[in-house]
Amino acid sequence: MSGQTVRPDLAALMAAALGRPVAPDEHLAVATSGGPDSLALLSLAAAAFPGRVTALTVDHRLRPAAAAEAAGVAAQCAARAIAHHILVRDGPGFASNVQARARAARYDLLGEWCVQHCHGLLITAHHADDQAETLLMRLNRASGSEGLAGIRAARLLRPGVTLVRPLLDCCKVDLAALASADGWQAVDDPANRDPRHDRTAVRALLATNPALDVGALAASAAHLAADAEALAWAADLAWAGRVRAADGALLVDAAGLPSALVQRLLARAVETLAGRPSRGSDIARLAARLGGGASGTLAGIVARPGPIWQLSVTRPPQKGGKRPQKPA
Template structure:
């Protein structure tokens, strides 16, 4: 049995219809407590599920006013993960589709994202606690999903945030609608190629880490000789992660330039020292730190 995250929008209702036709499913709708209409929308989904003998639960959150989309998403996935574990579900499906993927790619291009960001929405990823998040509709177009819902005679929920001009996604959606040569299906296909390239690079870094990096106690070292910049960045990010640090790209670029120039430097809580092998250790406390 698979768990389904169903908001009541056309995309998730289409997923509900498609998935339940293939076998037993259990659905959940999250009420974030941020819109007064949300409870009624959740009950609407519950009624649709009840009419089809599909098990359904409403997960109620109490998020403070002013919670942003990223915070709401994090809270939603945390609640859905707990729900999956409580019901013995190892997979949770969401209704992200090709148009979502195209919008994501455009937004990340606009932000100057690297390869990992441009890979877009992954078809699956670990959610934690033995639960895998899957996106079975990632190759579907939104129009296809809306047609499925219309054919079933269902009236989907329309989330007002989807047309809120304050969000970048709204602008990306409008750009796609107004620009015929920006084909969402092709953009989504490009994101798939980028995801494959990202996976190939991570496969390579796994092997380079074993060959070039070493960790002993509170110190790590790395042989940077001849490494292309992208692979060097990824290896250094892994080393910094050992110290609980996640440096931003520009910070890491400045540190790398210093080391190539033969200069020691400190980034966050990590001191980096140049040489044939770059060494990384916990920086001594600054004066006044306790």
Template sequence: MGSPAAEGSLSAQACERFRTGLAAIWPEGIDEPEAKLGLAVSGGPDSLALLLLGHAALPGRVEAATVDHGLRAEAADEAAEVARVCAGLGVPHATLPVVVSEGNVQAEARLARYAAMADWVEERGLAALATAHQADDQAETLLMRLNRASGVAGLAGARARGRVPGTPIPLLRPVLDWRRAELGEVVRGAGLVAAEDPSNADDRFDRVRIRKALADADWLDVAAVARSAAHIAEADLALEWMADLEWRSCVKKEPMGLRYRPQAPRAVALRVVGRIVRELDGEAPRGGAVARLFDALVEGQPASIGNLVARPNAGGWSFAKAPVRAAKRKG
């Protein structure tokens, strides 16, 4: 990765742009001297740029961590390189080893990464965690999910501010409106060479194929596509607000489960039905399964999903656990 060049290599314009963007999503911490920001730094170009920008905008108020999933032999060396860059900047750094469960490797790695980061943030007394998601990531995700016929929730882009999954820790994405190339310039200007994950060139992954297609589509405005993902995220929040209202107004407890008398449009009612399934069955259902259940109930037909049975009746739709069948005795 090389050694970071003098802090003056970062332009005042870039620093001000970053700080202004961070202030918009972290108003309670930007000018609070005691509030320190944790940075997720993998060693790739985007996260290295986040490290450089964060250090310049909040001198003495950032710490960095690198998660080692143990999935690639190079990961330990990359974490060590990040630690060396941080040492040169005077930024505290930690390497967080994690074990990834079997199954969907990318999804499990994401869960393990956020869990490790959350523990680190709490141990260090940091005020928030920042990641380096950027505009190209947004556009790629939107197009990838459009290609899978995802609904609004699936199409919604990453929000500039959220929560680390399963925690109250603020999750900030201060470079969400930066292009990948702009962040690369920040890294090159500092004299650093970022690590490259070979999976980013593996055509087996949808994101890689979308990324290559975007590179050849010079007529497509990637920044505009990313903004569309942000607009969809706002629409998703509005639908969630409406679903909460529908839940409070139209879902009632029954002795065996829940009763729902739908009043809202389909997009909202689908979310309420999905929440009912989660409440009663403890599992997050797939959107397609919820849609099939919903359509059956609209047509006046009983249906099942997971361990639940849903039946239409005069008072709406009733949802309850399916009766447990006793095993037949062998004669």
């Protein structure tokens, strides 16, 4: 890296992620853990959108030092006249799947604050290194195109709040240098080095294998995201022309469609009837059964084969009757 600090144009990156410029009356919340990445993002945001930025730090109450670290971020923000709030998670600790459950709790708190305070944009400091790690992790889990698309630049977090990741093309080392140049004192979260987490192992793999190019991996995820977007568009067209409702069931005409579209239609049909999404691997197995002429069940939905597939909610047995057997 050169001696000059790289300073991305955050307004341009936000516009690219959103597909439009940030409006003059929009307020932005910046998820600020206190790590160098989030502090760099906060610096960029405060400069690009003066007076419209609020830093939010979540204390999960998972580590004794977390409260003091959050207070330290608050003090640094106060010294720079940047609005800051600490959001504290109530409840017991997590016994398992700690990172995923902490992430879900964090986004719940951040999203709720944004709704209550009319901040329509929540931005996080996910960067190219995060994207590369995510891609490798999902490749190792045999993810499909949707999963391999990695971290999306923008998505609706909840009604009225858009989650934006404008720094996905930026490298971690450059963001750390920017935070240091701007005088921030970063927090070192030991969870980032905890060997129990899959991401820690992937991060070490990238650090010790220079042949794995972080920028190239992140770019591949971006290409896959574009492909997934095109596939979603095609699936919407197929849904409009190939799926219809009849007597409480969904009838799916999958004949002649590529398998990727078939699985998307099937996944949407199952979610529509069940009220919740199903895993891609389960959808693939169900599609294979139907394609082979066999019935199948998933998430309380029975699917029957034929020229037109029929999906309906399984019915409980009537009083005194026998429970219908599930298709094999």
